[in-house]
Amino acid sequence: MSKLQLKAADLGAFMQEHQGRIYNAALNLLQNQQEAEEITQDVFLDAYNKQQSFKGDASISTWLYRIAVNKCIDILRKKQRRLQWQQPFKWMAGETLLPTAATDFVHPGIVAENKEKAAILYKALLHLPVNQRTAYLLHDTEHLSYKEISEVLETSIPAVESLLFRARQNLRKSIEHYYKD
Amino acid sequence: MKKEQWVDAVIDSTRQLAPAGTNPFWVVRVQQKIKQQQETIHTVIAAKWVYTAAACFAALLILNILSFSNTAGKSSKNNIQSVMQQYGFMQTDYYFLDPSTR
Numbered sequence A: 001m002s003k004l005q006l007k008a009a010d011l012g013a014f015m016q017e018h019q020g021r022i023y024n025a026a027l028n029l030l031q032n033q034q035e036a037e038e039i040t041q042d043v044f045l046d047a048y049n050k051q052q053s054f055k056g057d058a059s060i061s062t063w064l065y066r067i068a069v070n071k072c073i074d075i076l077r078k079k080q081r082r083l084q085w086q087q088p089f090k091w092m093a094g095e096t097l098l099p100t101a102a103t104d105f106v107h108p109g110i111v112a113e114n115k116e117k118a119a120i121l122y123k124a125l126l127h128l129p130v131n132q133r134t135a136y137l138l139h140d141t142e143h144l145s146y147k148e149i150s151e152v153l154e155t156s157i158p159a160v161e162s163l164l165f166r167a168r169q170n171l172r173k174s175i176e177h178y179y180k181d
Numbered sequence B: 001m002k003k004e005q006w007v008d009a010v011i012d013s014t015r016q017l018a019p020a021g022t023n024p025f026w027v028v029r030v031q032q033k034i035k036q037q038q039e040t041i042h043t044v045i046a047a048k049w050v051y052t053a054a055a056c057f058a059a060l061l062i063l064n065i066l067s068f069s070n071t072a073g074k075s076s077k078n079n080i081q082s083v084m085q086q087y088g089f090m091q092t093d094y095y096f097l098d099p100s101t102r
Helices: A008-030 A033-049 A060-093 A112-125 A130-140 A146-151 A157-176 B001-012 B025-087
Strands: none
Touching: A008 A033, A008 A060, A008 A130, A008 A146, A033 A060, A033 A112, A033 B025, A060 A130, A060 B001, A112 A130, A112 A157, A130 A157, A146 A157, A157 B001, A157 B025
16 A cells, blocks of 8 residues: 655656546547646646545556546536537527537547548547446557456446446447448 | 448547647646645635634624623613703603693
């Protein structure tokens, strides 16, 4: 059990080590660059303020992922609630509906030849429930193990397996809608 | 079959994802936020003294009210009597209008 002893002066090195992964996870989840930047900064501010809550039972990166994922889920749920309120008005105005406000997002790290397909994947991801989307992205883009995902999502390994199975199933169904002969 | 292959290709499109670049100024921003928090803590300590001063004033006010309520009964009675005397209300003659009742 090692405790985190983070001082303001050490924060630079600490952030340099972890901010890339946290930012990318937030970017994939939120599909919004500005929000992901804000979340990344908030995560490290929270980590500094609540370093006593780190018990050392998981790795520091898992703990940071947990903070980031919780913050992202909060934002996504707020967006979903806002959209639920807006939906009747949008329907009356004849606008198309999307689960969140983000559209045509492509992660800047995707190779040029895959951009079109990745855009479809990101659109399809918006149709997944938040917990399935989180589990899928942590596994497939962040390459976390089932154990690490279970620690981030504070659930069991079988629950993670089930989430991933359902996520892949739902994702395939969503992607099929975009297929053109 | 073609459709399934296409779906697989879409799913695999993020497999070789290069990490997006981060901004080195985020560290500075977070450190600035921490500094602001620490300044806010100093303000809270100053606020404690403000509350202490407010509590002292409240205690003084309560003591004043208590001392006033102890003397108010007597003085108000005296004041009323003196005012009545001044205006001649203590002379009950004015109120006996019927001469036979004098």
